[in-house]
Amino acid sequence: MRYFIELSYFGKNYHGWQNQPHSISVQEVLETNLSKLFPQKIEITGAGRTDAGVHASQMFAHFDSSEEIDLEVMQYKLNSMLPKDIAIADIYPVKDDAHARFDATSRSYEYHIVQQKDVFSIDTAWYFRHDLNIDLMNTAAEKLLKYTNFKCFSKSRTDVFTYNCRIDRAEWVNENGKLIFHITADRFLRNMVRAIVGTLLEIGQEKKPVSYIDEVIKSEDRGMAGTSVPGHALYLTKITYPKNIRFN
Numbered sequence: 001m002r003y004f005i006e007l008s009y010f011g012k013n014y015h016g017w018q019n020q021p022h023s024i025s026v027q028e029v030l031e032t033n034l035s036k037l038f039p040q041k042i043e044i045t046g047a048g049r050t051d052a053g054v055h056a057s058q059m060f061a062h063f064d065s066s067e068e069i070d071l072e073v074m075q076y077k078l079n080s081m082l083p084k085d086i087a088i089a090d091i092y093p094v095k096d097d098a099h100a101r102f103d104a105t106s107r108s109y110e111y112h113i114v115q116q117k118d119v120f121s122i123d124t125a126w127y128f129r130h131d132l133n134i135d136l137m138n139t140a141a142e143k144l145l146k147y148t149n150f151k152c153f154s155k156s157r158t159d160v161f162t163y164n165c166r167i168d169r170a171e172w173v174n175e176n177g178k179l180i181f182h183i184t185a186d187r188f189l190r191n192m193v194r195a196i197v198g199t200l201l202e203i204g205q206e207k208k209p210v211s212y213i214d215e216v217i218k219s220e221d222r223g224m225a226g227t228s229v230p231g232h233a234l235y236l237t238k239i240t241y242p243k244n245i246r247f248n
Contacts, residue, residue: 001064001065001066001069001093001096001247002062002063002064002093002094002095002096002097002098002247003062003063003064003065003069003071003091003092003093003094004060004061004062004090004092004093004094004098004100004245005030005044005060005061005062005063005088005090005091006058006059006060006088006089006090006091006092007030007056007059007060007061007086007087007088007089008056008057008058008059008086008087008089009026009055009056009059009085009086009087010055010085010086010123011026011050011052011053011054011055011056011085011231011232012053012085012123012232013083013085014026014029014052014053014085015052016049016050016051016052016053016054017046017048017049017050017056017059018046018049019031023052026050026056026059026086027044027046027061029082029083029086030044030061030082030086031043031044033078033081033082034063034078036081037074037077037078038065038067039067042063042065043063044061044062044063045061045062045063045099045100045101046060046061046100046101047059047060047061047100047101047104047107047239048101048104048107048187048188048236048239049190050234050236051190051191051194051231051234052231053230053231053232054231054232054234054235054236055124055232055234055236056235056236056237057235057236057237057238058089058236058237058238058239059236059239060100060104060239060241061100062094062098062099062100069091071091071092071093074091075088075090075091078091092246092247093246093247094245094246094247095244095245095246095247098245103241103242103245104187104239104240104241105186105240105241105242106168106184106185106186106238106239106240107184107185107186107187107188107236107238107239107240108169108182108183108184108236108237108238108239109182109183109184109188109193109234109235109236109237110180110181110182110183110234110235110237111126111180111181111183111193111194111197111229111233111234111235112124112125112126112178112179112180112233112234112235113125113126113127113128113178113179113180113181113233114126114128114177114178114179115127115128115129115132115179116129116177117129121178123232124232124233125178125233126229126230126232126233128201130205131205132179132201132204132205133203133204133205133206134172134174134179134204136203136204136206136210137172137200137201137203137204138171138172139210140199140200140203140210140212140213141170141171141172141181141183141200142170142171143210143213143214144167144170144183144196144213144217145167145168145169145170147167147217148164148166149163149164149217149220150163150164150165150189150192150217151163151189151220151221151222152195152216152217152219152220152222152224152225153189153191153192153195153196153199153222153225154189154190154191154192154195154222155189155190155191155222160189160190163189163220165185165186165187165188165189165192166186166187167183167184167185168184168185168186169182169183170182170183170184170196171183172200181193181197181200183196184238191228193234194228194229194230194231194234195222195225195226195228196225197226197229198225198226198227198228198229199212199213199216199225199226200213200226201226201229202226
């Protein structure tokens with residue numbers, strides 16, 4: 001039987017989601033604790049990868065088990081065993097061919113910026129003190145929706161077969177004193193959101209014109225785009241799946 005796990009995590013203490021040979025990851029911690037509840041080692045497959053320090057308010061992963069599971073008890077036990085920065089929101093059965101990564105239809109991220117020094121957001125938002133023209137940043141962000149090839153925002157050494165993504169939303173919003181960039185797409189490339197934010201910040205500082213976003217994307221050159229912003233202010237916030245994925 002295949003099961004989906006819905007979870008959240010605070011990424012400060014982890015070298016990203018995916019297992020690493022010499023660094024601690026969220027996947028490793030979850031697999032280690034989940035395996036303690038079964039007679040065999042459990043391997044999980046995540047909906048995607050988040051970089052070191054990046055947070056997730058909603059993440060999904062799947063695992064298989066032939067054991068009969070009391071899902072409510074398992075969720076309680078797993079939350080009791082996991083460290084305080086990883087929390088399980090739900091565990092539920094899905095169809096045998098359901099896949100946490102490949103069946104996801106959209107993913108949403110937020111990037112949080114504060115423009116006044118705030119000791120309470122040291123690990124949750126990036127302090128960026130420079131003046132920004134939000135209107136210019138949103139005009140440039142809207143241009144992202146008309147493109148599909150985002151090679152210019154991807155890490156150069158990556159194992160993807162295509163750089164195509166469909167972006168459905170890209171918008172800066174001022175929320176309770178924070179400047180938050182919202183972006184939703186069917187998929188994301190490694191480092192993509194952080195590189196987009198870095199590029200839009202250059203436009204917001206009026207170092208580059210709005211048309212620069214077109215030049216960067218058409219170039220397909222990572223060197224043309226802005227610097228990747230720090231990971232500690234980035235959040236994976238939502239992943240959507242088809243409604244019929246659950247086991248009936």
